[in-house]
Amino acid sequence: ETGVTQTPRHLVMGMTNKKSLKCEQHLGHNAMYWYKQSAKKPLELMFVYNFKEQTENNSVPSRFSPECPNSSHLFLHLHTLQPEDSALYLCASSQDGTGFSRYTEAFFGQGTRLTVV
């Protein structure tokens, strides 16, 4: 238990479906992140939220739409995805928006394994 919970753990969706991934952190952190992890590729940063405000969009296609209603919750809305979007989607949080450091290490959730068919 890392204090960051992601649901669902597994998701299979068709290319015309709309689904959402949910992330909740119970650590009192103010920064939250979405990462994509594909086989044999590095973790790719997708979005960063600081105090509910989006501060980073790493050139992510518009078929991925993040939402951060408060500092404890983060969503990733998915629509008209492609098979190459199949991956493990990881949520992370850190203490505050001053970035990753020894004192603001990131805590990751266990991820949602997404398969697009």
Next chain:
Amino acid sequence: GQNIDQPTEMTATEGAIVQINCTYQTSGFNGLFWYQQHAGEAPTFLSYNVLDGLEEKGRFSSFLSRSKGYSYLLLKELQMKDSASYLCAVTLREGYQKVTFGTGTKLQVIP
């Protein structure tokens, strides 16, 4: 841009010592993380180096040479549970939240 290189896979024997290397080319380097990720689980923090030198934490140590763009993670007295992927990641002085990860090194510990 940034480039981070790690070996893809390594195998080591239980009880032995293994060194996992990470080299990076980046501008504006700030610090380097090591994370451990067991299959199907979340990455977990191991260490963060900003200054040159070796930092020891139990069976794990991490070394950084900023001038050489080089780091390694040293695992001593290997245990079967150390079988996992080890991710090297760098942070920049600017855009500090843009943590860039390497592809990870999958370590298999054998009896």
